Amino acid sequence: MTAPLLEVRDLTVSFDGFKAIDGLSLSILPRSVRVLIGPNGAGKSTLLDTIIGRVRPAQGHIVFQGRDITRTPEYEIVQLGICRKFQAPGILDSLSVFENLALAARHHRPWWSFFRFGLEADLTERVEEILDLIHLRDKRDAPARSLAHGQKQWLEIGMVVASDADLLLLDEPAAGMSHAEVEQTAALVKRLSARHSLIVIDHDMTFVAQLDAPVSVLHMGRLLKEGSLDEVRSDPQVASVYLGRVEEDALGRA
Amino acid sequence: MLKHAQFPLYALALALFAFAPELVSPYHLSLLGRFLAFAILALGLTLVWGYGGILSLGQGVFFGLGGYCLAMHLKLAALPPGEIPDFMQWSGLTQLPWFWAPFRNPYFALAALFLVPALLAAGLAWLVFHRRVGGVYFALITQALALALSTFVISQQPYTGGFNGLTDFSSFLGFTLTDPSTQRLLYWLTLAVLALAFAFCSWLVRSNFGKLLTAIRDGENRVRFLGYNPTPYKVAVFALGALLAGLAGALFTLHVGVISPALIGVVPSIEMIIWVAVGGRASLAGAVLGTLIVNFGKDWISSAMPDLWLIVMGLLFILVVTALPGGLTGLGASLRRPVPAFRFPFRFPERKPSSAPTVSIVAPEAEDLP
Numbered sequence: 001m002t003a004p005l006l007e008v009r010d011l012t013v014s015f016d017g018f019k020a021i022d023g024l025s026l027s028i029l030p031r032s033v034r035v036l037i038g039p040n041g042a043g044k045s046t047l048l049d050t051i052i053g054r055v056r057p058a059q060g061h062i063v064f065q066g067r068d069i070t071r072t073p074e075y076e077i078v079q080l081g082i083c084r085k086f087q088a089p090g091i092l093d094s095l096s097v098f099e100n101l102a103l104a105a106r107h108h109r110p111w112w113s114f115f116r117f118g119l120e121a122d123l124t125e126r127v128e129e130i131l132d133l134i135h136l137r138d139k140r141d142a143p144a145r146s147l148a149h150g151q152k153q154w155l156e157i158g159m160v161v162a163s164d165a166d167l168l169l170l171d172e173p174a175a176g177m178s179h180a181e182v183e184q185t186a187a188l189v190k191r192l193s194a195r196h197s198l199i200v201i202d203h204d205m206t207f208v209a210q211l212d213a214p215v216s217v218l219h220m221g222r223l224l225k226e227g228s229l230d231e232v233r234s235d236p237q238v239a240s241v242y243l244g245r246v247e248e249d250a251l252g253r254a
Numbered sequence: 255m256l257k258h259a260q261f262p263l264y265a266l267a268l269a270l271f272a273f274a275p276e277l278v279s280p281y282h283l284s285l286l287g288r289f290l291a292f293a294i295l296a297l298g299l300t301l302v303w304g305y306g307g308i309l310s311l312g313q314g315v316f317f318g319l320g321g322y323c324l325a326m327h328l329k330l331a332a333l334p335p336g337e338i339p340d341f342m343q344w345s346g347l348t349q350l351p352w353f354w355a356p357f358r359n360p361y362f363a364l365a366a367l368f369l370v371p372a373l374l375a376a377g378l379a380w381l382v383f384h385r386r387v388g389g390v391y392f393a394l395i396t397q398a399l400a401l402a403l404s405t406f407v408i409s410q411q412p413y414t415g416g417f418n419g420l421t422d423f424s425s426f427l428g429f430t431l432t433d434p435s436t437q438r439l440l441y442w443l444t445l446a447v448l449a450l451a452f453a454f455c456s457w458l459v460r461s462n463f464g465k466l467l468t469a470i471r472d473g474e475n476r477v478r479f480l481g482y483n484p485t486p487y488k489v490a491v492f493a494l495g496a497l498l499a500g501l502a503g504a505l506f507t508l509h510v511g512v513i514s515p516a517l518i519g520v521v522p523s524i525e526m527i528i529w530v531a532v533g534g535r536a537s538l539a540g541a542v543l544g545t546l547i548v549n550f551g552k553d554w555i556s557s558a559m560p561d562l563w564l565i566v567m568g569l570l571f572i573l574v575v576t577a578l579p580g581g582l583t584g585l586g587a588s589l590r591r592p593v594p595a596f597r598f599p600f601r602f603p604e605r606k607p608s609s610a611p612t613v614s615i616v617a618p619e620a621e622d623l624p
Contacts, residue, residue: 052479078481090476092469099465106462107481114463114487163481 003066005030005197006051006082006167011060013043013050013221020046021057022221028167033193035208036201037232038218039241044201045087047218048169051199052084053077064167079108083165087172089152093145097136097155100144101127104159127162133188134158150177154185161192168192170200174207186210205229217241264452264539271445275438284509287441289549290448291505296529296541297448297455298498303527304536305459306491307471308379308388312396313499313526315403316371318518320500321507322407322414323370326354327363328423328431328507340422345412354413360427367504368497375496379489388474388488397520404519419514431511444505448542451498455538467491528567531574534581544581 004027013021021043028034036044049055051062053074062070069077083104092100102119105127109120119127131137134154139147144155153173160168173189174182186207189198193213202208208215208229215232217224219241225232232238271290275283295317302308329339330350338350356362378399382392407414414420429436458464469477470484477484507513516522525548533544548570556563574581 054479073483074478075481075483078479083481084479086476086479090473090479092472092476094468094472095465103465103469103477104480111486114466115458115461117461159480 002029004028005065007061007063008047008051009061009063011047011050011057011062013046013055013057019221021050023060024218024221024223026216026223028197028199030166030197031193031195033189033198033200033211033213035211035213035215035229036199036218037203037208037215038224041220042218043221044218045171046221048084048171048199048201051077051169052082075107078163078165081164081166082169083160083163083167084169085153085156085160085171085173087175089149089156091144091147091152091155091159094143096141096143097147098127098131098140100155101130101158101162105162105164107163126164130158130162133161133191135184150181153177154188157185157188161196166196168196168198170198172202173200174202174204182207183210260539268445268449272442275441280434280437283441284437285550285553286546287437287444288506288509289546290441290444291502291509292526292529292549293502293542293545294444294448294451294505295499295502295526296533296545297451297538298495298502299526299530300535300538300541301455301458301467301491301498302495303530304534304541305464305467305471306488308488308492309390309393309527310396310492310495310523311393311520311527312398312400312523313495314518314520314523315396315400316375316496316499317503317506317522317526318403318407318513318515319371319374320367320503321513321517322420322503323357323367323500324363324426324504325420325423325507325513326357327360328426329420330354330358331360331426332422332424339415339420341415341418342412347412351413367500371500371503372493372497376489376493379492380485383485383488397523400518400520400523404515407515407518415514417515419512419516421512421514423511426508431508440505440508444509447501447505451501452538452542459538463487463490525567528571528574530581532570532581534583537581537583540581540583543583547582 006026006028008024008026011021011024012019020041024043024047026034026047036047038044046055050057053069053072057070060070061068064077064080064082067080069080069082072080092103095103102123105123106113106119113120118124131140134157136147136151136155136158139151144152147155153176157170157173160170170189174185177185182204187210189200189211192198200208200211200213212229214226215229216226217232217235217238224241225235225238227235271286274286278286295313299310299313302310333339338347342350357366378395382388382395407419408417410416423431425431429439431437431440459467466477466482466487470482470487474484503513503518506517529545529548530541531544532548533542534540548567552563552567555566578585
């Protein structure tokens with residue numbers, strides 16, 4: 001059996017006594033896709049926040065490639081190989097598309113290399129590849145702020161890929177995208193799983209169905225159910241969690 | 255490097271400034287000389303504030319430290335051997351204080367005027383930024399520092415010359431400072447230092463360091479989650495800004511022949527922000543332009559109506575912040591934007607997301623960003 005890339009062990013995160021994550025355990029294998037779903041407030045984003053060090057847990061451990069990263073500084077976690085796309089596109093407005101990708105790609109370069117121009121040749125090749133991958137070839141030198149919403153989402157996915165992390169965390173990568181864009185994004189995620197592990201959060205069940213990957217349902221900070229999307233969907237407990245909330249009818253509709 | 259299209263323009267400006275001693279009166283030349291020294295500080299402020307998003311309300315501190323480091327040497331060099339400066343004698347000191355002694359050496363003073371401001375700035379910035387404090391809090395800390403230093407200098411009359419500062423210099427490295435030919439040399443030296451600083455800053459903002467700095471300004475947290483620790487880069491740019499301010503202070507002291515607490519406190523520090531804001535805070539050429547325009551304007555207005563300047567300065571600041579966030583060099587972009595509907599001036603404008611460049615005075619707080 002392969003050793004897991006990431007192991008979340010008995011994790012508890014509390015905000016002023018409210019347990020956003022409550023004794024959660026999860027493990028991710030190398031080169032696999034895992035989808036996290038669950039109603040609003042289930043703890044999905046908080047879990048990603050905790051993995052990348054933005055939020056520190058009250059209890060439990062996060063082990064990445066055999067190393068405990070529960071208290072590691074955020075930038076070191078990235079250097080170890082975990083990079084995250086945020087829910088609201090976190091791109092750098094004043095830089096061009098290429099510069100955004102270049103910045104993400106060269107984080108492991110020594111400080112003195114910052115007193116030079118442009119991107120190193122080996123990284124340039126990779127960044128140019130990513131430009132094609134995220135369909136932004138013709139926007140290469142446009143300022144990131146000028147992109148449409150869907151393109152911003154793709155740029156940030158591109159940045160996460162450019163970081164060359166082993167584990168990519170994608171928080172709602174298909175949010176606000178058109179039908180065609182959602183399909184392209186799903187295809188992109190599947191392509192990426194040849195080289196990286198991914199944890200994907202999304203509410204859009206068409207998108208989740210296209211990913212064709214194991215699904216974990218979170219509810220009140222706990223793992224409710226794990227399995228294929230169909231298995232999860234037919235589970236009465238999952239259905240009641242979703243149907244109990246008026247604003248979350250996505251699962252039934254899909 | 256410099257953009258090719260702009261290069262002839264810069265060369266022309268440099269040539270024009272180089273011939274200024276032939277073109278303008280000695281009075282205006284002496285003004286121009288000290289304003290060009292100010293422009294060196296403004297370049298540093300553009301890096302720190304315009305590119306790094308770190309608002310410093312205490313650049314006067316670093317300007318003053320550079321000025322005092324050189325002035326201490328000039329004061330000692332003007333004395334007959336064995337004597338101590340006049341203000342020390344009046345205060346009853348009989349011996350030169352220990353920290354004054356090394357400033358007899360001109361090269362020690364030259365090294366100190368770079369190192370003292372840069373190291374103080376680096377230490378302060380590190381203490382603040384590594385605790386992830388920033389934005390408005392850092393601006394207030396720097397302002398407090400400006401107040402503290404000017405108050406301290408005034409209170410330590412026997413060691414610093416107090417309110418009157420340090421003056422009555424005669425020569426530096428063998429040049430007689432009052433000599434008109436020395437004044438011209440000094441002007442050209444200032445211009446050369448400014449040109450070099452300009453070229454260096456232009457190079458820096460286009461390097462990977464400059465890109466990272468812009469990225470930290472736009473989204474410090476995002477940069478952290480891309481695998482960078484922003485603190486060393488912020489500390490570096492703040493120290494560099496302080497070094498340029500110290501250099502400007504030393505050149506200013508040579509031009510004017512005096513450095514005093516009145517030149518380094520809170521009000522001068524805020525004026526420095528206005529130079530850069532008027533020129534356009536994210537433009538190096540704008541920093542130089544804004545410094546010259548504001549300072550010549552100040553000279554003109556204060557000689558016509560001495561009381562008016564503070565009011566004009568305040569109005570200018572309000573005008574630039576509300577109507578021209580990009581300053582003069584951003585004028586084109588400001589005019590191209592659709593004209594907003596008339597708003598009653600005493601209501602806060604609604605906050606709307608816009609595609610315009612970030613215009614907040616300080617960088618957005620980390621929490622604003624994902």
